[in-house]
Amino acid sequence: SQTIHQWPATLVQPVGSPLSLECTVEGTSNPNLYWYRQAAGRGLQLLFYSVGIGQISSEVPQNLSASRPQDRQFILSSKKLLLSDSGFYLCAWSAGFTEAFFGQGTRLTVV
């Protein structure tokens, strides 16, 4: 069966520090991969999505970047965090035009 792993679960980082969040999927190949951010009490904002290795679509120009170094690995990064980067980050995958599944999320607090 397919599973998605996202880590860490919580993270507290100082302003100006780098960020790397990792998401991996098991049990499938060539998944669509997604990164979302959720502000407190709000909906999900699509940040990046990828339909294949090296293919990244950016939805919101900002202080973040994404990479897909392997088929089932999706990484969200920042060189210098801002206070406004705080939030709940969620990774998801889908196989083509089918059901999407989410990881458990990373709560990032920038201090």
Add this chain to the structure above:
Amino acid sequence: KQEVTQIPAALSVPEGENLVLNCSFTDSAIYNLQWFRQDPGKGLTSLLLIQSSQREQTSGRLNASLDKSSGRSTLYIAASQPGDSATYLCAVMASSYKLIFGSGTRLLVRP
């Protein structure tokens, strides 16, 4: 640009009541629509997926309908229970595999 709206933003009902959550989208060129549940501080759990060629899907006490031409979907919850309390989100997938979310409906079922 696809926009997804959910009404109401919040809902409080007594246990046992039947209820309807609404989701609307501006671009009818979708491949599927998915309903999710999110408990506080957690990731998203998939409830129902409706492909664009389908009109409805059912799972237990949940029934979701899709009217693609009018850009609307409803999630019907029968005989609500306190355990149904959560935020319910709908999302549509476009031809680019982009998955766009509404802002959600926060549901509270009172014992």
